[in-house]
Amino acid sequence: MQRRYYIHTFGCQMNESDSQRMGEALLRAGWQATEAADGADLVLVNTCAIREKAEDKLFSALGRYRLLKAQRGTRIGVAGCVAQQKKEALLHRAPFVDFVLGPDHLDKVPQLAEQGGIETDFIDSHEYLFPQADPETSRGRATAFVTAMKGCDNVCSFCVVPYTRGREVSRPDGEIVREVAALVAAGVREVTLIGQNVNSYAGGCTFAELIRRVASVPGILRIRFTTSHPMDLSPELVRCFSQVPQLMPHFHLPVQHGADSVLARMRRKYTIADYQRRIASLPPEVALTSDIICGFLGETEDEHRQNLEFLRCTPYDNLFSFLYSPRPHTGAILKMAEWGEVPREVALRRLEEVQSLQRARTLQRHRQRIGDRVEVLVEDRGFGRSRENWAVQFAGDAEVGDLVEVLVEKASPAALRGMQARVIDRAAAPATQQKRRLAVVSG
């Protein structure tokens, strides 16, 4: 009987993409995907280290999987950023884990699943080979992630990513274009080019040129990318928004804070004026989203007020805001005593102020669309995304991959709701033709 694996994914799109590559490596080695951990012979947890809470979730999940191991001998592996950060220490804390692998060793998962062990050394940039996607596992999906680069050469003082993902390595442009073409041939209609700092891409051309090359793949309908650093936003990339019709009008450009003094402590390498100059160059139809950290070390009430003021006058479509979480191996940790921690209740209150400000604005922006028709790419029955990346729920019979027009009737901060008005373009490969779906869950 074929052995079955289950992958539990925490964190960002890079992790979702890595989970898909690990699933493909297991399929090639003869494993079969399963939708529930209970029936799995192997449970692989792909982890996130960006916040302490994400790490806590790993250990609570491992507690549950430990019982499975006791009941049916399930093998347990830990991958991703916590694996990279903790290495052997993870096995000391959770000795029932069979193997640990860092993000540079995705293709070794079948071998480690058999033999156990630890693989967390970074591979030299010039020797690193990006794992190739198997387009068949994306058949029946409307969207796919395509890795453009990995790692980060910045040293933002709050961020553990340079430690867990290593230095920047860009994937050769020809390889990316070939992967996109193969995904489109399998029925995918939208690709998101991903990397920790994707707009610093340097894999044979500029990032803007990469977008143009991807757009030249016959049949590609939509292109997105994430995540970007403000200092790597080139005028050439800005021009792509108006010149490349497949590039969707959505830009996630994390600012992290609205006060220059906090940005300096965060080592973000720009001021608010620099950031504002850059976003002012974007075409007005581009929906801008951002990340904000509340309660960073030493954040004063005045800095928080500057943050709110900046957010009030910046027309963000949406915000992803978080409490600062001290991370090992980061510059900020070394300055903790000097800068001082913000009391938790104060940080929570500031986060709530930021979130309620944005909730009201997102709701207002969504309400402005009531009565409009928006173009939606269907990702699931009755669900899809607008060009601006808004979630849209609708009543209608469109299939996954169809491009439809939805008449918006209701709006909440989380989504637009409406009725399918017409099908603009039918998908060539409907969901019923889906063959080998990977069991990858997020949480």
Ligand code: SF4
């Ligand atoms: S740019 Fe800064 S926040 Fe983003 S991954 Fe690199 S170090 Fe982390």
